[in-house]
Amino acid sequence: MADGRAPSAQSGENLLFLTDEQLRQGIEAMFFAYRGFTADPDRILSDMAYGRAHHRAVHFINRAPGTTVNNLLNILGVTKQSLNRVLRTLIEDGLVESKVGKADKRERHLFLTEEGHALEQKLSDAQRVRMRMAYREAGPDAVAGFRRVLEAMMDREMRNAYGRLKDSGT
């Protein structure tokens, strides 16, 4: 099990020998951290009739108002049927508004209502509190490294989607 040993000392600077043990610790860190990452919004949502999928939809509609269903589909990486169930409840409950496209009437453009914005705020506030504490505790250099590793861990398409969102938010 403990094979892939680092061959010698102080060689880690640019050769980067990574033992299986180091990698496994990273894997477990991701697992445990993601649990914390979703814990606060999940708690809020469980009191309502919503789940994590609703959170994701609301988040990205807020991020890119007027986005189409198809666009959202690509970002979220689920089937349109799965997304549709979530969107339907959000629309029925008056959190999301769906407007038929002007140029292409097949498309639906999605917007948050006032009530939808309120939920989005509540959820992202909770998530930001934790993120802010983690960032503060780890320090600015650590944050830069954190972001670099996460970005390298994404699939190519997700990295593109992430980049577009990142640029649009400036």
Place this chain on the structure above:
Amino acid sequence: MADGRAPSAQSGENLLFLTDEQLRQGIEAMFFAYRGFTADPDRILSDMAYGRAHHRAVHFINRAPGTTVNNLLNILGVTKQSLNRVLRTLIEDGLVESKVGKADKRERHLFLTEEGHALEQKLSDAQRVRMRMAYREAGPDAVAGFRRVLEAMMDREMRNAYGRLKDSGT
């Protein structure tokens, strides 16, 4: 929406003013990266009759052989009913062995069979490949920061569980 502005320039070194935009980018990075993180094992598992829950169980049994059901329960953070469903299929299929405790006969100690080890290898190999590439691409300093932020993001209990596993693996 774009309130929490950084008050002045070059103040980020130790005061750490974190704009909502910076935090949101971190949130989205976590979301997209976690998708990549689970993508490879998920692909392997979907060909078999297993899912992500089986992966987690196999991972931690491999990590701490002889662990009890209760122990696993705390690490995974699910209900015993949920874990039991997964464990039952793994035992039936001969991937996991459950041995009655010697000191306390109420406890069941869990071990991977040879076949179980094979699956664990296959899954963690796939996951390590991605992790290794991300680490290489980001560099050693980034990796240290990555780990620091993740650790700060965990719930306290999870941080403890993570620490115990980390120490045991040395």
Place this chain on the structure above:
DNA sequence: AGCATATGTCAGTGTTGTTGACATTCCAAG
């Protein structure tokens, strides 16, 4: 003996993902 603990099981429910079938709309080739 009596209570607490560790595990396993059955039944029911909710969220979220899947596939399959279908309606509507757009666009381009004939």
Place this chain on the structure above:
DNA sequence: CTTGGAATGTCAACAACACTGACATATGCT
């Protein structure tokens, strides 16, 4: 202009995996 294919979105049924609640069994401890 009509027709057929592609794009988009919706409805229905099903599977995976989480949850709660209730209960059974075996064991440990006082």
